[in-house]
Amino acid sequence: MISLVLAMIWSRRGQAITLTLLACFAVAAAVASPAYLAAADRAIAVGQIATADTVERTLVVSTVQNDRDTEDGGIEFKDIGRSLIQLPGFAYTYAAEFAVIGIERSPLHADRVVFRQDVCEHVRMVTGRCAAVEGEVILGTATAARLDLVAGQSIIMRAARFSDDPGHPGYVPDGKAKKLLIAGTYAASRPADAYWGTHGYFTAVPGLGPGEPIFTTAGTLAVMDHGYTAKSVDGTAGPRALDPDRLGDLRAGLAGLDASREELGSAIDIRTQIPALLDRIDAGRAAAGLLVPVLAVPLVLLACFSIFLAAGYGTEGRRPELAVVALRGSRWWIRWWLAIGENVAAVVAGAAAGCVAGQLLVNAVSAARFPGAGGPESWGSLRYAPYAALAALVATVLAQRRQLISPVVDLLRRNAVSADDRRTLAAEALIVLLAIVATVQLVISDGSLTGVSLVAPAFLMLAVAVLAARLVLPIVNRFAARALARGHLGAALAAFQLSRRPGARRLLALLVATVAVAGYAACAFDVAARGRTVQADLGVGAHRVLDIGGSVFRSQLLTAVRTVDPDGRYAMAVVRMPNAGHNEPPGLAVDTTRLAAVANWPAGGPSADRLASRLRPAAAAPLLLTGPDLTVEATSAGLSPTKEFRLVVAVSSTTGRGDELVQLGKIRPGKARYQQRVGVCAQGCRVNGIKIVEATGTTGVAGRLVLNSIGPADPAFPVAEPGRWRMTEDGTVTGDPAGLRITLNAPAGLAGGTWISPADAPYPLPLAYAGAKPLADSITGAGGGPLPVEPVADLPAVPQLGRHATIVDLEWADRLATDAEIALNPQVWLSPDAPADIVDRFLAQGLTVVGDVRADRIGRQLDRQGAALSLWFYVLAGALAVLLGAGALVLAAAVDRARRVEDLSALRAQGLSRGRLTSATSWTYPVLIAIAAVVGLGTALVTWLATGWALPLAGLHPPDLPRPAWPGIGTMIGTTAVVFLFLVLVAAATGRDLRRRVARRETAAGR
Template sequence: MIRLLWDAVWGRRAQALTVGVLTALAVGTAAAAPWYVFASAEQLAARIVAGASTEQRMLHVSASARTADLPNGRVPVDKVMKVVEKATGKDHTPPITGLRLTGPILRPGAGAKGALVARAGGCEHAVVEGACPAAAGQILISDGVARSLSLAVGDKFAMKIDNSSEVAELTVVGLYRPVRADDRYWSGVWDHDSRVIDPFLTAPVTFDRLPTARPMTTVDLELGLGAYTPGLGGRLSALDAGESSWTMDWVSSAGEVPGVINTVQNEMSAGIVAATGRFVLLAWFALLVVVRQTVGARRTDLALVKLRGVRRWRVWTATMGQTVGVMLGGAVLGAAAGYAWVRAVIGPVVWPDDLDLAMTQSAELFGGVLVAALALAWLSELRSLRSPVVELLRNVPPRVRGRAVDAAELVIVTLLAVGVWQLTTVEALRSGSVTATMVPALLAIAVGLLAARFVLWLSGRAGAAAMRSGRLTVAVAGLSARRRPTLRWVVTLLVVAVAGLTTAMGDMVRGEQAVTARAEQELGADRVLRVDGVSRKNLLDAVRDIDPAGTRGMAVSYFPSTVGFSPQLLAVDTARLAAVADWRPEYGALPRTPSGVDDPIRVADGALRLTASFDRKVYALGDRTQPVKSENPDFPPFDQPVPPPTEITGDVFAQVALVSATGTRTLARFGPLQEGRHDYQTTVSECAGGCRLMWLGLSAARDGSSQAAVSWGTRVSVHAVQQDGRALLDAARLGDRQHWTGSSNTRVLGPILDGSADGMTLTAPPGCDDPNHSRGTCEMRAYPAEPALAAVTTGLVGRNGRNNRAQLELSGTDPADVDISGSAAKLPRFPEDGAIVDLADFDRVVGVSVANEQLEVWLADAGDEAFVAALKQHGVNVQSSSTVDAARGALNRQGPAGVRRFQLGVFGLGVLISAVALLLLASVERRTRAGELAALRRQGLNARMVRRISLLGYAVPTTVAVVAGLAAAAATAWLPVPKPEVFSDGWKVLSPPDGLSTIPFALTALAAAALLAAVLVYAARRLARQALIDGGAR
């Protein structure tokens, strides 16, 4: 029996190979699907965690002592970690530990509380201008704190500790700023709103000198992948010290990530399962067609076996064994190949729970799909096994029993109509339901059945008409096709496969277009270099020097956090924007390049001379009141006049703020001022590359501070500023009032400015020496009057300046008015709200380097390595490089992209399966059709007509099937079903294309045409050759 089965299989090895391959594809795809899902899900989880925001990666824990039982009044770090790891596990970076105390600053004009922070490795992660704190009371402050509190290196002040009687005596020993603005070391410390005071960095010994204070223990962790297990948010919410001696708080958005991972994994799993199910159904249908053809080819063999009187069970074994053995072998090889492919292309399944589930589900799918395939084979063999010998020996196709087929077609059409009606009327069924998944498949099947009926009808009508008109080629080809009932199933199979491939191709094209749009929008240019080592101004000059034409590169400054009027900001070289950036149509018109402004006042190293007049007379311009509580509680407080001081006491200084090309601020001080008109001189030593003057101002030395506010009524006249005998500012320019203005900051008091032919006069307004004045601190500064910073915005704009104007607010700089010159629906880089300004204009307004500023260079050509090398020669340090292609690659590793590739692959295999089925049909019927053509050949049919009939008999049904498949895909696009998500994070800044474009239709048509044309030519040539051989030479 085994030898008989082997000989039978080997005798029809082409058909057996087809059955085995189809079974391998169906079973192997189904068995590999769980491995694909779980392996992709694990890698997707790792990518989601790697791409999570700082708030989602970092866990900030603070622990405070409630009683004095703890040593030094501090909570030990090991106690905190023991509690935290109950929720997160041990997959995290080494903890960043520290101590923290808060309290009011005992200094005039200091309204905000200060934070005293000792943090492990603080100086290693910061750029320090000065010394790192080593002794008790020594601190580092940021440039913004130095400005807001009028502090300089060497100044001293005190800070009252909250919930304690301790007062910390502090000495400023340096300024600090993060080495990298995005360094997660500073998360929760530096990445606060730009209007909040930065913490003071100190050494732990400072806390040892405050014995009664109870500093807060801080622990910052960066969580690893293993921490983001389901339920993380709940475990974090339940964190509790578990002891009465201390309490703890935490800040993190890490609990959101497991939910995102679960949602994305479920969406990806649903997409893969749906695609796998549709492919398996297609493969089953192909198996049914192929096995029916194979059974038809074995009808004569079966008849001869029955004539010999072989027992029924042996007949069944001999017949079914050929198919079952091939299917079992194909199933095993397919499952092994599918697993090997997933492991090689996607990767292994690592997590133990996923591994168990993948093995179980793969085994279940292997058995289920295989049993279903065997059932289809049994049903296909059943009719032949029950047929009498006389019918098996007939050389004409068996009579078609149409009632069952008609009933099946009617059921499919009915289900399709019901599904379309449900999708049209019930909105809840349009997404994530069985109806939304099955209706497109039912539509393709229905169109395939209609196309098959149309092919048979067309063949009969065309053949009959051609016979009457004497066109033998069409007549023979048409009538022959009309008598081949198996052809209708191949046509249906082709329609379903082409429709599926077109839909998958459409999703792929749509996804690629959306991915490209997102990569361009998030990056801004074909290649973006993140740089440091230079100032904003030097970078702008370097890029312009390398590329004078302005077509290759562009200097950019990016602020990812709030800048006052906008949540994010891009400062670009607007003259180069069109040539360098990927400016998409969604952005609208390009921003205008600002018009030129007056050249700034330049100062070099060396002696700087200022001529000023001063006297100690009080010039009390204006008046001042303060609220006084009434003695009668029934009366409200009333305003009581406050008299001005009787004379100006203390030292008064004139000062000039300079900003160098490297972005650092230098303060040139003149004085103390003497009564009368005098020349004052100071030496400037930080302006080797040239500095520009930012403002002129006054300050006083009082209460241990060299930057105290002057008293109400202080007046100083500035007559000239000179250097090397050259007048930088003469009396005429100083006295032109239109060229000078006060601060744009509505939270400070500015000077009363007056101009004359003798120069500019600055007078301190009422309340200038009162730190509790409602207008805030007093800044006696006069700024050169320049146009406001022009900005193009998208989204909302914050307004809080004078007359409700938008203002630029950055830590360490003066607020500046912003002129909103235009708005756009979308702009590059920004997911929602943002603004674009000109870089040179921005540098004119800001000048100094500021925190959270990311300097970049945008390149028009990602492969322009010569530009990168030139940047390095100009002293620019390239930290990192990002390209649109790399961004596209990263986005294409998300879950939805994996689903799109999987769908395209399986439906591509579907078209290949259909082509194989067509090839097998031609092989099975070749002997019969060749005999018919050979008989006509003997009657005088020429060879050319034989070849044309052979090709036409397959070409017309195949062409109709391809066109019908494309039409079914087009109809599917019109169904009220939401398009699949392109991104796992729901990104929709730019809407993806809607519907099917002509590209997937063209690509599918070309691919199907190329494949099927090769099959048609091969089948037709084999048929014509056989017919010519059997018919003899004519």
């Protein structure tokens, strides 16, 4: 019996090879998904580690100790080594610092004396040499130049502490003087290097420029008299610590370090963002774990369907043989063996090859798509191979069940009994029911890809495919009848071959599913790729975003950016607006004069130019002061003598020196002169407002204050004109022969003060919003209080903040604020035209860049996250699906070939022309493929509409940005065209082979 089966295989070796290849592809598809998932897990970790920021790779353990209270004044602090030993693979750097005075000219500023381990290896000596022995220091080149200090010069320094005495604020001595030698001057070659940690050593000092520590030796630190000292151990994770295969050990070590915090003491501070990196890796792996099975399931179903179809087609071609075996009265097991043995042998051979082929295919894809991921090749996915092989065998046996149990009379029929029996209808109904249940469950669970929801795309594609096949073929049959009636014999023969051949409907359903799987993969890949572009561009906000550290005022940021980029070509100042609570969306304040030139702007709303014109209408000139000696002359009348009223003026430097609330003191009865020297106004100031506050907090405030003059003021601003001022509560402003009359009427009192501000900005403030229109007529202003706004534009999204946010003009928002507080999250957005030395230019303006985010780097990081990497499996799945469809097509053609050669040869003998023969052989399967391509494209889009929204294409917790929901038309048409052309080429090859066989038969017959 075995020899007979082998002889059968050899006689139909073409069909056997095709079925073997189909089984190989089917098992390879089942093995590929877990193998790819294992490879992607490692690639996700490697990619995230490679693109992690410095702060995500470092660990800082710090404390502040008073060295006078300890016997040992060294830099070690208690038990830190024992706690860090459980974190192997880190490179540790020890540091200590304290404040000193002696070389700065102003008591408001102090220097930092720093010992940092191995500092000489990380600075470039410009003059002299690095500090080597006790009593030597090195200075930064900018500091040395500003203070006229050179290498070889001696300086006297002492420890210092800050005194907040209102009369004499600043740094005061806190230790004995120490004579030090300047060994050399240095420049930090790579200030952003991980070695420097998160200490902000080179943060710019307002009014002084670049901040540069005074580096010294451990010996100097030990002998110099000082008190409170900041000490730290900075750990930088190396390749061993961040080994992708040992991330669990790293997380456990960090958890143990956190648990030992109590043992280390409450004064010890442990800071690290490594857990955030590990969380991002886990989130990426979780997203991949959801995305890969979504297309793996339909691919496996398609593989089983192709085996089912191929085995059924092959058995259909052997029906006469099976009838002869049945007529001879063979026993049932012999009949079964002869029926299934040929196909089973081919499937078993293909399954064995598919186990290895699937893993090798994934290894090749991983090497091409995940270069540098490294790691040993895992063959663990082969444990799924037996299940895949068993599924293929079951599909093979089920495909032949009809021939195994059919009576001889049915087997002897030239045309098989119609398959439209109750069992077929029940199977198709079950598929449709499963598709409906899974899709409904996906919707009800709000997109949770668990349980039956995970198979929703698979069964939906299969259901649409079988329904389409059932509906389309009757139409083809009617077309064939009409073509025959009109004398189009070639077209009629081709169409009848489709509509009346047993198994044609299943073949069409398979080809529809093939195109649908490839199309669905293209949908996911295209939507995800364009979504990552949106996240990188719109999510960052601009080509490059610089985070500014230190205490920076809004006016200071604006002035510095406009000084560096006076033409507004490549830099824009940006700050966050305060947020009063969850009911108020986040907001941005931007310099709208540069919005169109710098920002990455969303499509679908007003252009950046148009929005800028709406957010920045014309406004009156501000009240400017021309010198530092602020003088206010005012006449009070009617104010209660039992209450204490004070006068405060809010000013902003016009040259970037900052903001200040100037206390002018108690308001005196009658006409009085109030004067204060304001340092930030040395080169000019803008008056933001004048505040009258009642210190005792009593109710019932009434009276008048006539503002006679403000100086030294720009004469272009008419102080006495009431239309140039704004008072929104607790009184009114009117004209007066002596100046500006301020009439107070505050029944609830003036404990919080009332402001009289120059009307030099639009009020209410124009505002654009994304998402729901603000319900209130005000937002939290830049100064923290309520600010009336006027919505002027509806946006699809606000750059960096997303689809629920607001945006206003920064200069107008700053003019309407009177808080004199530092900016919230100050940033500078840059266009691609920004010069290479832009960071140095801002440093020269007193701005320190503490973060540098680039859209292209974020794009590369997103391309290496879990969602992006897992979608390359969709490309692999699409290719495997097309190969499965092509294999089934080849096998169907091979099975049909003998009968079709016989039929067409007979028709040729009866006068069928060669042209009609060519039409009958050339258009049969291409027409079927064309129908499948159109229906498959529609199936993919229907499935995407129903399930695509649930795929975590941007990760599990994506930012709220307007990502595309539909693939591009070009992508879908292109994908369908590629699949169509490939299958048509396969079909064309079978048609040519059929014509050659007919021609050979004619030659053999002597025609």
